[in-house]
Amino acid sequence: MADTYVKCKYCGEKVRKSQAVIVKTTNNRNQYVCATCLDDYNKQNQDVQAYTKLTDYIQYIYMNIVHMDKNMIPWKRIAADIQTLEKKGYKRTGMLLTLKYAIEIEKIRWQDFYGVEKIIMSYYDIAKDYLLRTRALNKVGDTFEPDEEIVVHSKQHKNNTIQRFTINMEDLQEE
Numbered sequence: 001m002a003d004t005y006v007k008c009k010y011c012g013e014k015v016r017k018s019q020a021v022i023v024k025t026t027n028n029r030n031q032y033v034c035a036t037c038l039d040d041y042n043k044q045n046q047d048v049q050a051y052t053k054l055t056d057y058i059q060y061i062y063m064n065i066v067h068m069d070k071n072m073i074p075w076k077r078i079a080a081d082i083q084t085l086e087k088k089g090y091k092r093t094g095m096l097l098t099l100k101y102a103i104e105i106e107k108i109r110w111q112d113f114y115g116v117e118k119i120i121m122s123y124y125d126i127a128k129d130y131l132l133r134t135r136a137l138n139k140v141g142d143t144f145e146p147d148e149e150i151v152v153h154s155k156q157h158k159n160n161t162i163q164r165f166t167i168n169m170e171d172l173q174e175e
Contacts, residue, residue, distance in 0.1 A: 006030075010037035010044075050092035054082070057096055058116060061103060066110050081117035094128070095120050101127035 005014040009023060009031045020032035023041060033041045058078055062068045085095060099116070102108045102123040110119075 006032040008032060008034040008037055010034070010041045047092065050096070051082075054092050054096045054099075057099055061099070061110060065103065078116055081115050081120075084117055085120055090120065090124065094124065097131060098124045098127040101130060105130065 003016045003018060006017050006020050007013070008015050008020065010033050013034065015032065015034040017032070020034055021038055022030045023033045023038075023045075024031040055078070059070070059073060062073045063070060082092075082095065086092070095116075098120045102119050103110075106123065106126075108119070108123075
């Protein structure tokens with residue numbers, strides 16, 4: 001039986017189907033990558049997914065927090081900010097986590113800043129420290145074992161009823 005050949009999605013070379021890896025299926029058609037390109041393809045795909053998550057979150061901010069129409073979002077400015085930050089060494093996932101920290105934890109007002117770049121540069125290190133502390137606490141929590149059995153003591157409350165007295169007016173009158 002003759003081997004069929006498929007085209008590698010990453011490098012474009014023809015590869016035996018038996019030696020290729022399916023990376024995507026669309027409309028009942030498989031897309032293949034050769035074994036030598038698989039790691040590079042996965043890395044590139046992760047970068048694309050990180051960029052998509054970042055831009056989706058920025059769109060969420062503009063539509064749900066700033067209440068801006070989807071067509072009015074300044075995508076050219078945002079793309080330029082992201083590109084500038086990448087040149088400075090910021091990672092896409094770090095930018096996403098920084099924005100989430102600034103919006104969800106610090107509850108910043110988006111209007112106080114001008115552009116994504118200033119927010120990320122202002123909160124990147126703070127968000128990174130917060131993430132590292134959170135991870136450290138999660139590790140401690142995962143390994144935590146109490147020394148003794150935990151016992152819950154219920155507190156007994158006093159009866160807070162008001163005592164009522166009946167005063168007989170006839171007893172108060174002197175005869």
